[in-house]
Amino acid sequence: MVVQLNGEDHVLDLEKAARAKGGRLPFANTMIAFIDEGRRALDFGYEIAEWAKREPNPGWFTRLDAVQWMIPVEPGTFLCAGRNFGRHRDESLRFWTKQGVNSVHFEFPTGFIQLPHTLVPHGATVACPEGVKEFDYEVEVAAVIGKKIERVSEKNALDAVFGYTVFNDLSAREWQRKEMQNQMILVGKNFPGFGPVGPYILTADEVPDPSALTLDLKVNGETRQHESCSDMIFSFPQLISFWSRVGLAPGDLIASGTPEGVAMHRKPDPFAFYLKPGDMVHASVEQIGVLETRIA
Template sequence: MGIMIDSARFAELGSSKNSEPILDFLQDPKSEAKAKQTLEAAKKQIGDSREKNPKGVFNLDKVTVLPPISRPTKIICMGGNFSDHLQEGSTSLPPFPISFLKSPTSLVGHRAPIFYPRRVKLLDYEVELAAVIGVRCKDVSRKSALNHIAGFSVFNDISARDIQFAEMKRGFCNLGKNFASFAPMGPFLVTPDQAGNPDNLGMELRVNGQTRQFSSTKNMVFKMRQLVEFFSSMTLEPGDIITSGTPSGVAIYRQPDKTPFLLQPGDMIESKIENLGRLQNTVVAETSPVKTAF
């Protein structure tokens, strides 16, 4: 775990015996002061040192980047929360936030492969804003909702549309959203003071350099503070993730032919949100045998 010095380098914040060190960090009342101290020390070390790689300072391109949160107790994903996405799907405005749960085991980080399951035929992308809860909370007010967020990150809600839509005909949404690697997230967790207004952040997703989604969080039907208020009807734990839903431009609703826009093995996906960085993942064909129950 580290703190970014600039867009390319980070300073190590220290190790933890916990398998989820960021949770230790979020729950430590002295964490902010420790982070600032580490950052200033790293900057000074870089300035004073003639070495290209001072101790405790690492290049982001030289390390494996894990998702900011590896094992949240829950990932709450919004469905149909952007006005333009509702329009392209010919879906009516929901009376309250409609959601589904995504499995923590589907999380992967920046540059990790997205595995194309052998039984899937229609693979799709969805760039989303992810908010990470920082403190245990329940029944929070809309006014104070953002105070319970530790930070924001880029999220890609990968979807197996053939399985998802078959499930939805029976009123469910589960496996189509929950295959391994179907929740890329990262590359960073950006604190609220650095992220800017979560209600007005530019969003873009590209596949092989071609823009597929281009929008803003200002088009969200239910804003992030409303989502935190609503979903805190459940007890929210530190590290829990709430995502925004996605804007228009997904492959499945492309006209007249969705086929050229569906993801294929070898595709490189770049998911970007203003102030939060660029999440990059490549689609890879699943090679292990699959025993299907269908």
């Protein structure tokens, strides 16, 4: 849990602080268990944080610059929306029509599976896969599911969200293009390290309207993407409701899709914008934070 101490953000070790206070965690010491406990875990965390701030001890506080970052949660399922921002849909359809892919519909959300073992934390270095020349970025916001759901209504979908985090959907476009010619996509999105996620989870009680969040992505300080989630075609309630047909569990992730500005649709030369070794990528979502990834 991140708390402010003397005007600076620190990470609080809840387990250490709870023991120092004379108690213990009322749940297993994992993020999935914390999420599954829902409001009870949050209230416990807030209580311990307030106590710890009154009795600061370096044993349970760590400065952010000394933290070894991990992915914020280990999802069992990670579902990613495709072509889900209006302007990105338009630029994408123009491209794929030229490739002979014309059978596209928007009757319901479609997307792909991000394999959980591809996820890497804030500050990670991701290697460009051997032979890949079209290495692309996609800033997204991912909803963290907070409870077990199946066939939840759109009206109640956001009640199942624990919080939100930042996701950079790295992509090997030449692989993706070949796969999509066969109406499939897997490898082009799932090379090792292709899922930077984090650094934090912002709890849902601090995000009354996820459609108001703003996404931004910079490469070496240059803005490549900047858009509001209000441009989403299918909102988070719609995505969660539709995909809950397959069943979702605490810690699962649902990604928003990305706005316009990806390298593959840049003109006149996309290759001037694809990621290269040495590049520094900053993907951010308003209120949540900045996810930093170095390309090797």
